[in-house]
Amino acid sequence: TLYTGIVIYAPALALNQVTGFDLWGAVVATGVVCTFYCTLGGLKAVVWTDVFQVGIMVAGFSSVIIRAVVVQEGIERIVNDSYYGGRLNFWDFNPNPLQRHTFWTIVIGGTFTWTGIYGVNQSQVQRYIACKSRFHAKMSLYINLVGLWAILACAVLCGLALYSIYKDCDPWTAKQVSALDQLMPYLVLDILHDFPGVPGLFVASAYSGTLSTVSSSINALAAVTVEDLIRPYFRSLSEKKLSRISMGMSLFYGGVCIAMAALASLMGALLQAALSIFGMVGGPLLGLFALGILCSFANETGAFVGLVSGFVISLWVGIGSQVYPPLPERQKPLYLSTAGCNISSGNLTSTENPLTTVFNAPTAER
Template identity: 75%
Template sequence: MGRGIGSFTAWDYAVFAALLLVSAAIGTYYAFAGGGQRTSQDFLTGGRRLGAVPVALSLTASFMSAVTVLGTPAEVYRFGAIFSIFAVAYGLVVVLSAELFLPVFYRLGVTSTYEYLELRFNKCIRLCGTVLFVVQTILYTGIVIYAPALALNQVTGFDLWGAVVATGVVCTFYCTMGGIKAVIWTDVFQVGIMVAGFASVIIRASVVQGGIGSILGDALRGGRLNFWNFNPNPLQRYTFWTIIIGGTFTWTSIYGVNQSQVQRYISCKSRFQAKMSLYVNLVGLWVILVCSVLCGLVLYSRYRDCDPWTAKKVSAPDQLMPYLVLDILQEHPGLPGLFVACAYSGTLSTVSSSINALAAVAVEDLVKPRFRSLSERSLSWISQGTSVLFGALCIGMAALASLMGALLQAALSIFGMIGGPLLGLFSLGILVPFANSIGALVGLMAGFAVSLWVGIGAQLYPPLPERTLPLKLETYGCNSTYNGTNVMTTTEIPFSTSAFSIHNTERTPLMDNWYSLSYLYFSTLGTLVTIFIGIIVSLLTGGRKQNIDSRFLLTKEDFLSNFDVFKKKQHVFNDKSHPAQRGGADNPAFSHVELNLADHSGKTRGTRL
C-alpha cells in the first residue's frame, strides 16, 4: 500500500456487510412473497408479470459489474475520455435489441433463447448454443468474482478469499431462494449503491481538486479529452470506429441474444413493457458511463504528476480506483466501504444474473427435453438445485481466474470470442430466411474458430505498447520515490500481465497485425464470419427445403406493431404479431411451437403475453 493513504476501518466493513445482508434479505422475502416459487416459470421468469422500470434497472446492473466500476476509470485514465463514445454505441445496441431480437423472442414465449435455435434449425444447433453460453458465462462470472476481490485486497487489505466466497455464497443464496424476482429487485438496490459509490468519489474529488472545471482543465492539458479520434486503424485500442463498430457488436451480443438479459425483458407483462425496459435501461447505462468517465478524469487530475502504477504503489491499473478512494476519503469513515459496496454491487448483480440464466438454460435446454413427465413442482426444485450447482462452479472458476493476469480485458474478450459467433448464429436465423441448419452449424464453427484464434493469440502474444497508444503518465512529482531516473511512461510497460503471455520471442507479422487487433473487434469478427459462412454454405446446400414460418423471422408487422400499442382500446389479443392471432393450431409451424413450448401445467407459453 502506498504511503499517505488511509486504510479500512470497522465502519467500512459494516457498510459492506450491510450490502450483503440487505441482498440476502430481499432473496428471503421473495422466497415466500406471493406464494413463493411454486413453478419453474415463477422461478425463472417471475410468471411474466414484471414491470418495465425494475427490469430496466436490472438490465443496467447485470453487466455493469465491478469490471466496469474498477476497469472503466482506469481505461479513461490511461487512454482518455474517448471511452465516452460508448454512449452512442449503447444507443445503437438498445435499438437493435429492442427492434430486431426482442419481437421474435417475445412472441414465441421462450424461456431459454436457445429454444429458438431448435425451432428455427434443429436440436444440434440448440445444444451447441447452450454449451457455448454455459462455458462463456461460467468463465466470465469467475473473473467478475475474482477481479474486484484481488484489486481491493491488494490496496485495502480486504480479505481476498473471504470476499470471493462471501460474494458467491450470498448470490447463490438469494438466487436459489427468490428466483428472478429476487435477482431483479436486488439489482435495483445494487444499482443505487453503485451510483452512490461513484457520487461519493466524484463529489469529494471535486472538493479536493478544486471543482469539476479544474478536473476538466487538467484532463484537457493532459490530452485526455480526445473524443474525436477518427483513425480507421483497427489495431488501435480505442478510436471512434473501434468503439462504435466493435462496441456495438460486443454489447449487442449481450443485450440482443445473451440469456441473462433476454430472460429479464421477456419476463415483462407485455411486449410494450419489454421494449420500454430496454429504452429506460439506456438512461441507466448512460448514468453509469458518465460516472465512470468522470472518475477516470479524477484519477488523472489527482495523479497527473505521480502515477501510482508506474511508481509501483499499485501493481495493476484496476487497483487505481481503490487507491484513489483510500487517498481522498480516508477522513470519512464508512465512505471507502461505500465504494467497496459499489464495486461489489456490480459483482453481485452480474453473478446473480448469470446463475439465474444458467439455471434457466439447464432446465429448459437440458432437463425438460429429456424428462417431459416432470411436474412443475419438480422442475422448480431442479431450478433451485441447479442454481446452487452453478453458484459453486462460479466460485470454483474464480479460483481458476486467480491464475490469469489481465482480468479486465479478459472479461470483455470472452464475450467477444464466444458472444460474437452466437450473435451471428441468431442473426442468421432471424434475418436470413433461406439459412438452413447446415449453414448455421458450419457458420457457427467457423466464426468460433476465427474469434478463438485471434483472441487466444492476443493473450499469448500481447500487442506492442505502441500499438495500444496509451497516453503519457508521469512520476516526476513522486518526491518519496523520485531518484532522477524513474520517470517512466506507460509506453514502456508491457500491456498484458497474463500468466499465459509469451514474451522475449521474435515478433512476426501475424503477432504485430492479426493478434494486435483491438479487443473490441473480436465480437465483430466472430459475428460477421458466422453470418457470411452461414449464408454461403446455406446457398451451396440448397437453402431451406420448405418455407419457414414468419414467426421465426423479423417481419414488417414487428415494426408496424410499435404504433399499434398506443391505441387506447387495443386488447392484448389484438396484437397481430402474436402467434395465437396468426393461424393458431391450423398452422403447422405454430403447432410445432406449441408442442415444444408447452408448460406441464397444461397451458402454453406460446399463447401468453
Template identity: 55%
Template sequence: MTASPDVPGFSIADYVIFGLLLLVSASIGIWHACTGGKQRTTGEFLMANRMMGPIPVACSLTASFMSAITILGTPAEHYIHGCMYSLFGITYALVMILSAELFMPIFYKLKVTSAYEYLEFRFNSKFVRVLGSATFICQMVLYMGIAIYAPSLALNAVTGFTLWGSVLTCGLVCTFYTTIGGIKAVLWTDVFQLTVMVAGFLAVIIQGSINVGGWGVVMERSRAGGRLEFANFDPDPTVRHTVWTVLIGGIFTWLPIYGINQSQVQRYLTCRSMKAARIAIYLNIPGLGLILALAACSGLVMYASYYDCDPFTAGYVNQSDQLMPYFVMDILSFLPGLPGLFVACMFSGALSTVSSGLNSLAAVTGEDIIKQIWPKMDDNKYTKITKILALSYGLLCIFMAYISSLMGSVLQAALSIFGMIGGPLLGLFSLGMFFPWANSKGAVVGLFSGLIMSFWVGIGGFIYKPFVEKPPLETYNCPNETVSNITTTTMQYVSGQTTAAFNTITTQEAPVTIIQDTYPAIADYYSISYLYYGGVAWIAVIVVGLIVSFITGPTKPEEVDPKTISPLADKCCCCLSASTRETLYCGVQFKVEEEEKKYSLDNKPNIADTSDANVQVDIDDGVVNGTTLQHESGL
C-alpha cells in the same frame, strides 16, 4: 494531491456498510421466498409469471453487466487512455434500438423461457439448440467466477480486505438470495444494487473534485494531459479506440449481450407486455449512459488528483484495476464508511452480474437439457430442480473463482473469452433471424467457424500484444525518491520489420531502456482492435453458414415459420410501398389475416405443446389473455 505508497485500511464503519449491502440483498431474497407464490412454480421462479413492469426490469438490465470489472476498469481506462471510451454512450443507444426492434420481438412472440429454444424453432434441430446452450453455459460459468475474483483481488491488494473472505461471502450470499427468491429477487436486488453503484461513484467524484479545487481544475488538468480526446477518426483497425472501433466494433461487443444473451433476454421476457419490454430496453440508454458518465468522471477526477504522481507508474499499485480502490482509500479514508460505500458499489456490480447469471444458467440448463430428457416432468419437481441448479452453479462459480486465482497472467485472456464467444453466438442468431435460406448444417458449421476465428484472433492478440500509444503519465512529484521522472514512449511496429516498444525510465541512476521481443509479420493481423473480435466472428458465421447452407440445400423461405424471422423490410424500409416490402421479404410469408392477429399457443412451432389451446397472445404487445402462460417443450 500527491499519491502515497501507503494508504489506510478498512475501518469498522466500512465493514458495517459493506455488511449492510449483503444483508439487504439477502433480505430481498427472503422476502420474495415468503410472499406471492413463494417461488413454487417455474413460471414464477424463472419468469416472475411474466408480469413485471418496465422500471425494475430496466434497472436489472442496466446492472446485470455493469460488473465490478466494469466499475474498476472504466475509470482506469479514462485515467490511462483518455475519453475515447466514452463514445460507448452512443454505441449503447444503437445497441438498445437494435435489441428492442429486431431481436426482442422474436423472443417475446414465441414466449420462450430459454433464448436457445428459438434455435430449435428456427432450424428444427435439437442439436443446434443444445450446442448454443452449451456454448452459453461455458461462457457464463467462466465469466462469473472471474466477476467475483477480480474485484476481490484488486481490493485485497490495496486495502488488505481479505481475499477469500470477500469471494466466499459474496458468492454464498448471491447464491442464497437467487436460489430462494428466484428472478424476482434478482430483479429487485439489482434495483437496490444499481442505487448503491450510483451513490459510490458520486461519493468519489464529489470528494475527489473538492480535493483538487473543483471541477474546473479537473477539466483543466485532464485537457492538459490529453485525456479529453473524442474525435479520433483514424480508419486504421489496429488502433485500439477510435470513433469507428467504438461505434462499429462496440456494437458487436454489446449486441451479443443485450440482443441474445440469456441473462438479458430472460429479464425483458418477464415484462407483462411487449410494450413494457421495449420500454425497459430503451430505458437502458439513459441508465447505461449514467453509469458510463459517472465512471468516466471518476477516472478524470483520479487523473487530476495524480497528474504529477501516477501511482501505477510509481509502483504503488501493480495493476491498473487497483487504481480505483487505491484512489478511494486515499481520498475517502478520513470519512469512516465512505470507503465501505465504494466497496459496496463495486461488489454490487459483482452481485448483480452473478445473480443474473445463476438464474439464467438454471433456466437454460432446465429448459434445454433437463426437460429434453424428461419432457413430462411435474412442474413442482421441475421447480425444485431449477433451484438445485441455481445452487449448484453458485458453488461452481465460487470454485471458478479459485481456478481464476491459479491463472496468473492468463486472467486477462480469460476475461476476453466472454467477448470472443458472444460474437459467434450473435452470428448464429442473426443467421436464423435475417437469412431465411440458412439451414441447420450451415448453422452448426458457421458457429464453429466463428468460434475458431474469434479464438484465433483473440489468443493471438494476447500472445502478441499490440503496441498502444498512451498519453503521458508523470511521476516527478512522487514522494518516492528513487523515481524522479518516467516518460513512456510506445512505437507501432511495421509489418515485416524488426520493431520494439520501449520505456525509458529516468531515476537517480543511469537510464534503463526495456526492449520487447521482435514480433513476426503475422502480428499485424493479431493487432486488430479487440472491439473487432466479435465483428470478425459474426462475419465468419454468416458467410460460412450461408455457403454451407446453399451447398447442402438451402431452406425454402416460404417454408420458414415467419415468427422466427425478423422483418427487416418493415423495420428499415417502412416508407416503401407494401408491394416493395413484400418483395424484400424474400418469399417469407409475413402476411397474416386480420382475424388471425392472435397467436394461439398451439400455433407455435411443432416442438412446443400446451394443455390450454385457448390461451392467446397479442401479436403487437404480447399480452397473455388473462392467463399465466406455461410452456412445456416436448421432444
C-alpha cells in the same frame, strides 16, 4: 462462467485493497451470497435486488466524484488536466483496425458488443420474456438505457478524476499498487480516508454491480440447462421436481463461477478480459441469430457449422491476444509521470495538493 468469475474477482480485489480482507475469502463469500439468494429467490429476487443495487452504485460513484472535485477545487481542473494529458481524445479516425483505441474500433466494436449483450444474451432476454407485455419490455429497456448512461458517465468521471489527482505522481509507475485494477481502491483510500464509512460505500458500490451480474448469470445458466437440456428429454418430471433441479443447478453453477474467479486472477487487466469474452462468445451468437432473422433460406446444418466456425476463429483471436499482447505502438500508451513524487528516507511522498500522502516504498526501492 469465466466472465462471471471476472466479475466476482474484481470487487474482491477492491475489498482486499480497502479493508485488508483476505482476497480469496472475499471471492468465496461473494459467490456464496449470490448463489444463495439466486437459488432461493429465482429471477424475481435477482430483478428486485438489481433495483436497489443501482442506487448504491450511483451513491458510491457520486461520493468519489464529489470528493475528487473538492480536492481538485473544481471540475474544470479535472477536465483541463485530462484534456492536456491526452485523456480526452474522441476524434482519432485512424482506419487501421489493428490500432487499439480509435473512433472506429470503439464505435464499431462497441456496437456489436452491446448488440450482443442486449440482443442475444440469455440473462437479458429472460428478463424481457418475464415482462407482462412487449410494451413493458420496451419501457424497461428505455429505463435501463438512462441508468446505463448514468453509470458509464460516473465511471468515466472517476477515471478522469483519478488521472487529474495523480498526474504528477502515478501510483502504478511508482509501484505503490501491484495491479492496474487496484488504482481505484487506492484513490478511494487516499481521498476519503478522513470520512469514516465512505470507503465502505465504494466497496458496497462495487459489490452491487457484482451481485447483479453474477446472480443474473447463475439464474440464466440454470434456466437454460433446465429448459433446453432437461425438460425436453424428461417430460415426465413435474414442475416441482424441475424447480428443485433448477435450484440444484444454481448451486452447481455458483460453485463453477467461484472456481472461474481463480482463472480470472491470471488474465491481467480485468476490463480487457471481460470485453474479450463478450467478443469471443457474443460475436458468434449474434451472427447465429442474425442468420436466422435475415436469411430465410438458412438451414440447421449451415447454422451449426457457422456457429462452430465462429467460435473457433473468435477463440483463436481472443486467446492469441492474451498469449501475444499487442505491440506498444499499437496500444498507444499515454504518458505517466512520477515527477511529483519525492523519494527520501525510504518513503515515497506525493506532493499533490491539497493532499499530502505518505506511502512506504518497497524494500527494492530503498
